Amino acid sequence: MILEAKDLNYYYQDGEQRRYILKDTSISFEKGKFYTILGQSGSGKTTLLSLLSALDSPHSGEVLFNGDDIKKIGYEKYRRNNVGIIFQSYNLVPTFTAVENVLVPMSITENEIPEDTKTVAYNLLDYIGIVKNKADRLVNRLSGGEQQRVAIARALATNVELILADEPTGNLDEEMEQEIIEIFKKLAHEHGKCVIVVTHSNEIALQSDQAFRLRKGVLTSYE
Numbered sequence: 001m002i003l004e005a006k007d008l009n010y011y012y013q014d015g016e017q018r019r020y021i022l023k024d025t026s027i028s029f030e031k032g033k034f035y036t037i038l039g040q041s042g043s044g045k046t047t048l049l050s051l052l053s054a055l056d057s058p059h060s061g062e063v064l065f066n067g068d069d070i071k072k073i074g075y076e077k078y079r080r081n082n083v084g085i086i087f088q089s090y091n092l093v094p095t096f097t098a099v100e101n102v103l104v105p106m107s108i109t110e111n112e113i114p115e116d117t118k119t120v121a122y123n124l125l126d127y128i129g130i131v132k133n134k135a136d137r138l139v140n141r142l143s144g145g146e147q148q149r150v151a152i153a154r155a156l157a158t159n160v161e162l163i164l165a166d167e168p169t170g171n172l173d174e175e176m177e178q179e180i181i182e183i184f185k186k187l188a189h190e191h192g193k194c195v196i197v198v199t200h201s202n203e204i205a206l207q208s209d210q211a212f213r214l215r216k217g218v219l220t221s222y223e
């Protein structure tokens with residue numbers, strides 16, 4: 001098991017009341033599989049993803065990466081070395097080119113990466129479908145689908161085994177959505193990554209190896 005969440009509780013205080021977004025939520029993930037977590041808007045998908053990626057911490061419960069509590073690994077260290085995150089709104093640096101965006105995580109990771117980082121970054125972008133002349137363009141001069149690809153390449157840049165994505169095709173048309181889904185499948189099935197996508201799209205859920213549904217703070221298997 002590469003990633004495990006155990007009895008996660010997360011709530012907002014509403015006057016005297018606690019409004020639970022996650023209630024005793026447990027879930028586990030293996031390498032080589034493409035997972036989806038399906039839920040309606042406001043169901044807590046982003047919250048769950050932010051706990052799995054150490055962008056936030058639960059009120060109780062724990063997240064284990066390869067059996068180690070990510071709190072013990074250190075949230076920052078875990079983010080720097082173990083997980084690639086793809087955000088709904090890409091979160092790219094707009095004043096950087098595509099290749100410069102991919103170089104950012106490479107400059108801060110402690111993972112072993114080849115010395116010629118620029119070549120690695122260009123190759124990664126090319127693999128994801130961003131050719132050289134687009135790789136040298138400022139990211140805000142690229143289309144939404146292209147920016148999403150750059151965000152995927154950036155998430156892969158530190159050679160992590162775990163990829164987490166928040167509604168990664170939310171801003172894309174159907175054709176582009178399918179291309180991105182194919183990339184996720186390939187990363188899981190050909191490169192052995194663990195890919196976890198939160199989404200409200202049934203279409204993506206149907207194409208994943210395993211799907212869960214999040215509703216009222218409770219996770220169930222989605223058939």
Ligand SMILES: Nc1ncnc2c1ncn2[C@@H]1O[C@H](COP(=O)(O)OP(=O)(O)OP(=O)(O)O)[C@@H](O)[C@H]1O
Pocket residue numbers: 012021039040041042043044045046047048200
């Ligand atoms: N600071 C806050 N105070 C109170 N409630 C909050 C706060 N931030 C988020 N929430 C609520 O927590 C719930 C879960 O939010 P979350 O962003 O995890 O949902 P989501 O499933 O990702 O939704 P979407 O698909 O719309 O992005 C929502 O009902 C939201 O209104």
